[in-house]
Amino acid sequence: MAKTSLDKSKIKFLLLEGIHSSAVDALHAAGYTQVELLPGALEGQELRARLADAHFVGIRSRTQLTAEVLAHAPKLVAIGAFCIGTNQIDLAAARARGIAVFNAPYSNTRSVAELVLAQSILLLRGIPEKNAVAHRGGWLKSAEGAFETRGKTLGIVGYGAIGSQLSVLAESLGMQVLFHDVVAKLPLGNARQAASLQDLLARADVVSLHVPELPSTQWMIGAAEIAAMKPGAILINASRGTVVEIDPLAEAIRSKHLAGAAVDVFPKEPKSNKDEFVSPLRGLDNVILTPHIGGSTMEAQANIGIEVAAKLIRYSDNGTSTTAVNFPEVALPAHEGKHRLLHVHQNVPGVLSQINRILSENDINIAAQYLQTREDVGYVVIDLDARSSDVALEKLGQVPGTLRTRVLF
Numbered sequence: 001m002a003k004t005s006l007d008k009s010k011i012k013f014l015l016l017e018g019i020h021s022s023a024v025d026a027l028h029a030a031g032y033t034q035v036e037l038l039p040g041a042l043e044g045q046e047l048r049a050r051l052a053d054a055h056f057v058g059i060r061s062r063t064q065l066t067a068e069v070l071a072h073a074p075k076l077v078a079i080g081a082f083c084i085g086t087n088q089i090d091l092a093a094a095r096a097r098g099i100a101v102f103n104a105p106y107s108n109t110r111s112v113a114e115l116v117l118a119q120s121i122l123l124l125r126g127i128p129e130k131n132a133v134a135h136r137g138g139w140l141k142s143a144e145g146a147f148e149t150r151g152k153t154l155g156i157v158g159y160g161a162i163g164s165q166l167s168v169l170a171e172s173l174g175m176q177v178l179f180h181d182v183v184a185k186l187p188l189g190n191a192r193q194a195a196s197l198q199d200l201l202a203r204a205d206v207v208s209l210h211v212p213e214l215p216s217t218q219w220m221i222g223a224a225e226i227a228a229m230k231p232g233a234i235l236i237n238a239s240r241g242t243v244v245e246i247d248p249l250a251e252a253i254r255s256k257h258l259a260g261a262a263v264d265v266f267p268k269e270p271k272s273n274k275d276e277f278v279s280p281l282r283g284l285d286n287v288i289l290t291p292h293i294g295g296s297t298m299e300a301q302a303n304i305g306i307e308v309a310a311k312l313i314r315y316s317d318n319g320t321s322t323t324a325v326n327f328p329e330v331a332l333p334a335h336e337g338k339h340r341l342l343h344v345h346q347n348v349p350g351v352l353s354q355i356n357r358i359l360s361e362n363d364i365n366i367a368a369q370y371l372q373t374r375e376d377v378g379y380v381v382i383d384l385d386a387r388s389s390d391v392a393l394e395k396l397g398q399v400p401g402t403l404r405t406r407v408l409f
């Protein structure tokens, strides 16, 4: 059972993967002075050692926070994913340890949508190939296989934040938008829902993927789906590398069944900028290869830094867990002159009554209380008239199923 009741100056933030300095500035402004910012991802023993005394960790898409890694982070209160995807974190394992996970669901949405739109224009014109040929001293002046985006059909798979933003931008260029999602979605503008993924693949000139990494999206675009695409169509993947099978894609480009592709995410990505990028797509002129930078713009990264830091600060300062992606969501307004206690526990019957009994036996009156549960975990924020004594706190920590207690103020 982890117990935290710390002065802000003792709370350690570990920020990896070159998170934008806006996060550091926000944390400093909120009074957190122990902020370590590292440029790259960590793994193995080094990651475990760094996590040993961290209360908060910030990562992007590369650092893998598995159940095994989290087992080496006894003090960890929350994780900030300074990005949209949270597939690099074992969310259930984090929750079971009482660790809340926050992300930035919208800060890089526009950046990804803009990149996909630009790639659609370039690929429909065959520009990557013409550019590559010119760099080799050739001259490919021809209109053959070059098309305007106007009037072309864009098929968007996954009509969430990025997919729907892309839909609006693409329509403003005169594209017709068709989308496929597993959930019923409001079609924006003149977009139309396809009857099925197969229907979309058969009708789209450009297919762009915007689904999260899930067991159900793993290799959802393989040889059969690529074969089902229109001859001369274009495939764009800026979602996750496990969504598209690369070998059939490379083969479809070589055979000219597909006219081009843009791929930003790969089944295996280099661990750092110093490692070699290996892919069967290398050397194919009409394939735009980008190093997982769909959301990497100065605007997006600065906004992500501010957004996720704010969520971590809120959770650290007053226990508010709203917008957590894996954790019970609680927001209890501050009560003047009261003392706040947080209790995270396994979601089993009787925990709350035991907490309240201990408080009552120690003559501590409850001013306000808010409990939420999510799957296997319960989280209660309690405002007390008197600060919980060490004896009461010790007893609260001994309630069976307790994962973590924190006294905030």
Ligand SMILES: NC(=O)c1ccc[n+]([C@@H]2O[C@H](COP(=O)([O-])OP(=O)(O)OC[C@H]3O[C@@H](n4cnc5c(N)ncnc54)[C@H](O)[C@@H]3O)[C@@H](O)[C@H]2O)c1
Binding pocket: 084, 085, 086, 105, 108, 109, 112, 157, 158, 159, 160, 161, 162, 163, 180, 181, 182, 183, 210, 211, 212, 213, 214, 216, 217, 220, 238, 239, 240, 264, 265, 292, 293, 294, 295, 296
């Ligand atoms: N390349 C990058 O740098 C970059 C940047 C940001 C996000 N991403 C990736 O893009 C993904 C999408 O981001 P978002 O903000 O739009 O997420 P989102 O959650 O808003 O939207 C995802 C959509 O996909 C749908 N979906 C889920 N499973 C599906 C399936 N099997 N078939 C069809 N639709 C399905 C969901 O219902 C949802 O509408 C993220 O999860 C992340 O992995 C990549």
Ligand SMILES: O=C(O)CC[C@@H](O)C(=O)O
Binding pocket: 060, 061, 062, 082, 083, 084, 085, 086, 108, 292, 295
């Ligand atoms: O910043 C990154 O590492 C990529 C993030 C991107 O894939 C996301 O999920 O937001």
